Amino acid sequence: MLKLVMVGAPDEAYRSFASLQKVAEWVEWIGYVSNEDKPFWLTETGEKISVPIPTAKSIQPFLQLEPNVIVDFSNRKLLRDLPNGSKSLIISGDNLEVWETIIQWLVLLTSSGQTTSLNNVKELEQLTQQVHDLEGMKSFFQAIINSFDDAISVVDTDGKGFLINPAYTRLTGLTSEQVIGKPAEVDIAEGESMHRQVLQTQEPVRGVQLKVGPNRKEVVVNVAPILVGTQCKGSVGIIHDRSELEKLSQDLMRAKSIIRRLEAKYLFEDIIGESEEMKFAIQQAKQAATTRATVLLRGESGTGKELFAHAIHNASQRRLGPFVRVNCAALVGSLLESELFGYDEGAFTGARRGGKKGLFEEASGGTIFLDEIGEMDLSTQAKLLRVLQEKEVVRVGGTKVISVDVRVIAATHVPLEQAIQERRFREDLYYRLNVFPIHIAPLRLRKDDLLKLTEYLIHKLNREYGRNVTGLSEEVEILLQSYDFPGNVRELENLLGRAMIQMKFSDQVMEKEHFPMLIQSDGMEVKPKNHVVSLKEQLEMAEKEILHRTMEEFGNHKGQVAKHLRISIRSLYYKLEKYGISMQ
Secondary structure (H helix, E strand, C coil): CEEEEEEEECHHHHHHHHHHHHHCCCEEEEEEEECCCCCEEECCCCCEEECCCCCHHHHHHHHCCCCCEEEECCCCCCCCCCCCCCCCEEEECCCHHHHHHHHHHHHHHHHCCCCHHHHCHHHHHHHHHHHHHHHHHHHHHHHHHHHCCCEEEEECCCCEEEEECHHHHHHHCCCHHHHECCEHHHHEEECCCHHHHHHHHCCCEEEEEEEECCCCEEEEEEEEEEEECCEEEEEEEEEEEHHHHHHHHHHHHHHHHHHHHCCCCCCHHHCCCCCHHHHHHHHHHHHHHCCCCCEEEECCCCCCHHHHHHHHHHCCCCCCCCEEEEECCCCCHHHHHHHHHCECCCCCCCCCCCCECCHHHHCCCCEEEEECHHHCCHHHHHHHHHHHHHCEEECECCCCEEECCCEEEEEECCCHHHHHHCCCCCHHHHHHHCCEEEECCCHHHCHHHHHHHHHHHHHHHHHHHCCCCCEECHHHHHHHHHCCCCCHHHHHHHHHHHHHHHCCCCCCEECHHHCHHHECCCCCECCCCCCCCCHHHHHHHHHHHHHHHHHHHCCCCHHHHHHHHCCCHHHHHHHHHHCCCCCC
16 A cells, blocks of 8 residues: 655645546545645545644654655755664655656556555655756756756646746746746737637737737747647747837848949959950940049940949959949939938938938948939939038938038949930039040940950850850851941840750850841841831941041140040040050
């Protein structure tokens, strides 16, 4: 017969023991010392006798009956002074899990018919070790949970608080006494308990916004069920401070902005060109990189103006500073103005709280690349002129003057001189931008670079498409040499990409049939419209030839050349740069 005494046990243990007696006749309940406000102990007959809060003295009557097992819940070490001759097995614990484990073992042994084994002290010692192992595992698990910086909340199958960690208390302001054993809704200030929902559906929920604790803290919660096999044993929730998440989101956006805007990817070594025109442009760009002067890159679309802007920045003393790229054609009117110069809070409907830095402020200490500047409207041009002159900006809707230290590189395919005559571009801004002009020749005027460019682009497209194309046939080389590429290098890349798609996977050489876009139905090669046959193109070719001949005639004496041609020195320099003619 198992004789058992419980000391300092909660009422739940009392009820569990009563249930156990119904299935285990060999369990004799000697006594029970409560840990309530009005403690008591029960005799063999069930008589309730009031006793003080458990003390060594109040336990003595039970010890005289020589129990087999004493379960001490009091955690006061009241039984350490037992007589040396006592044969009682003492099981200590500080919570209900200890008793529940004992109950489970007793029921298991009862159902298996091993009633006699309970009289064996070794069996009871093994049971005690199991209990202590359980307590150790729980302590280990609690230590892991406590080490997390994230707030964690665990509830049992009934939706009552089972476990929290210190981070939870710091976030919500609720202690374990206010949460453990209480309904899951106890910490909800606004919203519904996700623990309840997960227990019902056994499906996880993520990113739910709630307000918790007495301070109505705004949080985002993720809750998942605790599944053992197919049974749901509870749920665990991780709670994040919403303000911290918003700060992290802003930091991430700022980092992405830095990566996107502040990275100049190309060097002069990445610029492919062996023609005299390209060599001259690169030489000018390298010279510009050594100065702080404003650079104006001129050339048709697709000639590589942005490539030059990257290279100039990376070769300058500002290479460690930010590199901010702005497409002036993509942003128009007030939107471009607010992006370039920033805005103050309340400057317009939808303005961000606290305002926003402009791109000139972000580029301070580095370089800002204004692409397609010829598309900028006149009102924004006026503000840009002030930045170039005064090195300061005023945000939209603000009055504070903010100093900036920015090197400006601008680019355009628009003939700015013509735009000035048509009053689409400010003449004073033109002179501020045109401090160091660099003209990048179109591909049709530097066919010497065509094969080198083709080789590079095929290698690049091979990586993108997973192909192994080795080059062009002789027919294709002749075909491309006869084409004038109105879209310049960008069009060349497009043609090669389309041709690669036309090829079989096993093909390694591009043939003429892979370029149907350059072949007419009658077999004649396609000539691009508005090129070669146009009056403008013929005039440019004649003008270039005249400049070459006159420079040779006067021994590169630019003053005499300008006088002979009856043009200004400024116009002569512009034309020499436009056609890539050396000034030496």
